[in-house]
Structures are given as structure tokens and as C-alpha cells.
Amino acid sequence: MQAVGAPFLAIVLAVVFSASRFLPMAVTLMPHMRHPGTPVWRYYFAGQVLAMTSWAVAIRRFPEQPAPYRLPFFLGFAMTLWLCSLVCTLFGHSLAGALPAPLRLAFIFANPLYFILILTANLSERMGTIALVCGAVAGPALHLVWPQWSVVGGGVVGGTLAYLIARRL
Amino acid sequence: MSATSGYLLALVLACALGTYSWRGIGVWIADRIDVTSEWFRWLTCIAYAMIAGLIARVVLLPVGELAETALWQRIAGIAIALAAFRIGRRNQLAGVLLGAASLPLLALLR
Numbered sequence: 001m002q003a004v005g006a007p008f009l010a011i012v013l014a015v016v017f018s019a020s021r022f023l024p025m026a027v028t029l030m031p032h033m034r035h036p037g038t039p040v041w042r043y044y045f046a047g048q049v050l051a052m053t054s055w056a057v058a059i060r061r062f063p064e065q066p067a068p069y070r071l072p073f074f075l076g077f078a079m080t081l082w083l084c085s086l087v088c089t090l091f092g093h094s095l096a097g098a099l100p101a102p103l104r105l106a107f108i109f110a111n112p113l114y115f116i117l118i119l120t121a122n123l124s125e126r127m128g129t130i131a132l133v134c135g136a137v138a139g140p141a142l143h144l145v146w147p148q149w150s151v152v153g154g155g156v157v158g159g160t161l162a163y164l165i166a167r168r169l
Numbered sequence: 170m171s172a173t174s175g176y177l178l179a180l181v182l183a184c185a186l187g188t189y190s191w192r193g194i195g196v197w198i199a200d201r202i203d204v205t206s207e208w209f210r211w212l213t214c215i216a217y218a219m220i221a222g223l224i225a226r227v228v229l230l231p232v233g234e235l236a237e238t239a240l241w242q243r244i245a246g247i248a249i250a251l252a253a254f255r256i257g258r259r260n261q262l263a264g265v266l267l268g269a270a271s272l273p274l275l276a277l278l279r
Binding site: 008011012015016019020021022023024025026027028029030031040043044046047048050052055056101102103104105106107108109110111112113114115116117118119120121127128130131132133134135136137138139140142143144150151152154155156157158159160161162163166 | 176179180183184187188189190191192193194195196198199200202204209210211212213214215216217218219220221222223224225226227228229230233234235238243246247250251254259261264265266268269270272273276
């Protein structure tokens with residue numbers, strides 16, 4: 001966005017809107033890591049290193065882990081991902097222009113594929129499945145009419161719909 | 170420090186604050202919410218829906234080079250990834266590799 005000369009406020013707003021997803025992600029993840037005696041700042045730090053991959057993997061793994069192990073597991077895992085992504089972003093950024101177009105296309109497509117696989121891999125819970133489907137419809141639909149609000153709006157609309165459907169079933 | 174680097178530093182700090190605020194508020198709420206409550210179930214649905222919406226957008230309304238492929242090609246690529254994942258004993262790497270490799274090949278078919 002900086003490259004196309006987007007004004008300061010527009011960039012900051014775009015980041016703020018797209019980062020709104022971290023609020024419900026943090027709310028749903030942190031209670032799984034509760035353990036008496038853990039300093040509160042560690043949870044705030046975990047909130048900082050939280051990302052989509054670490055969230056999806058942790059939510060899936062936590063049921064099989066004893067409560068005291070969950071926060072250390074999450075911090076180690078999320079920080080490793082964070083470091084790797086930093087290094088890989090630098091690499092990718094400098095390599096992107098040199099890659100042949102078909103290979104670049106494959107790399108770009110790997111991103112949504114990867115998320116589809118980690119999110120659907122262990123879908124055992126009905127409510128989660130319904131929410132994924134509702135969100136997949138509501139997000140893009142809202143993006144067509146209201147692009148800036150599509151992350152928040154699609155989540156709230158799709159999530160509320162899924163919640164109501166799951167309660168009726 | 171030049172004007173440009175000052176601008177970039179301010180931009181990075183503002184963006185960092187913008188993204189951390191959500192995370193911090195999320196942790197604060199998490200500390201006070203009852204996980205058996207309906208509020209918690211509702212927020213869980215929202216978290217799943219938001220993530221699904223973001224991924225669906227990349228597939229359905231792509232930008233950049235992905236936008237040069239047809240929708241059926243992207244859907245077929247996802248189907249190949251899911252099939253490879255199932256056949257390959259739930260191997261995520263196999264799913265991602267085969268699915269990703271299939272798209273440039275599918276893009277030749279037109």
C-alpha cells in the first residue's frame with residue numbers, strides 16, 4: 001500500500017480493520033490456557049504473538065494437553081512461527097520478482113490452501129463447522145458491498161447466524 | 170533521520186498500536202469471560218466465521234496474480250488439495266504441495 005502512495009490514515013485504518021479478527025481469536029484461545037499462578041503479562045504477550053496458524057493449531061491440540069502445558073506450548077510454537085514468517089517474508093519479498101510466474105502462482109495459492117486444510121482437518125465440532133460455512137459466505141458477500149467492514153461485518157453476521165443455527169439444531 | 174524514515178516509523182508504530190489494541194482487549198475480555206456462557210459460544214462462532222470469511226475472500230474475490238485464474242480452476246485446486254490430504258493419510262504437506270502445483274497446470278487449460 002505504501003508503494004501506491006496510500007495516505008497514512010488509510011493504511012492505519014486498513015490495518016485496524018483487518019486486525020479486528022484478533023479480538024475474538026484472543027477471547028476464544030486464552031481461557032484454554034488458564035492455569036492458577038500464571039503471571040497475567042504472559043497472556044498479554046501470548047496475545048501479541050497470536051496468529052491464524054498458531055490459533056488454529058492450538059485450538060485443535062489443547063484438548064489432548066494438560067492445562068499447565070498449554071501456555072508454554074503455545075508460546076514456543078507461536079514464537080517459532082513468528083520468527084520463521086519474518087525470515088521467510090524477507091526472503092519471499094526479495095525472491096518474488098525472480099521467480100517464474102507459474103511457480104509464483106503456486107506459492108500464492110498455497111496460502112489459502114494451507115488455511116483450508118488446517119481449519120478443516122479436525123473438524124469434529126458441529127458449531128465450528130457451521131460457523132466456517134456461514135463465515136465463508138458472509139465475508140465475501142459483505143466485501144462486495146462494504147469492503148472496509150468485511151472482516152468485522154462478515155464475522156459478526158456469519159458468526160451470529162451460525163450461533164443461532166447451532167442453537168436450533 | 171529523513172522525513173521519509175520518520176513517516177515510516179510513525180506508520181509502523183501506529184499500525185502496531187492498531188493491531189495490538191484488539192489483541193490486548195481480547196486478552197482482557199478472556200480473563201473475565203465464563204467459557205460456559207452463551208457469550209463465549211457466540212464469540213467462538215465469530216472467530217471461526219471471520220477466519221473463514223478471509224480465506225473465502227482470497228479464493229472467491231482474489232486480487233493480483235490469483236485473479237488471473239478462473240474460479241473453477243481455484244475450486245478444482247482446492248478439491249485436489251483436499252483429495253491429496255485424505256488419500257495421503259491426512260498429510261497436510263501433501264495436500265498443500267499437490268493443490269498448489271495443480272493451479273499453474275490448470276491455468277494452462279483455457
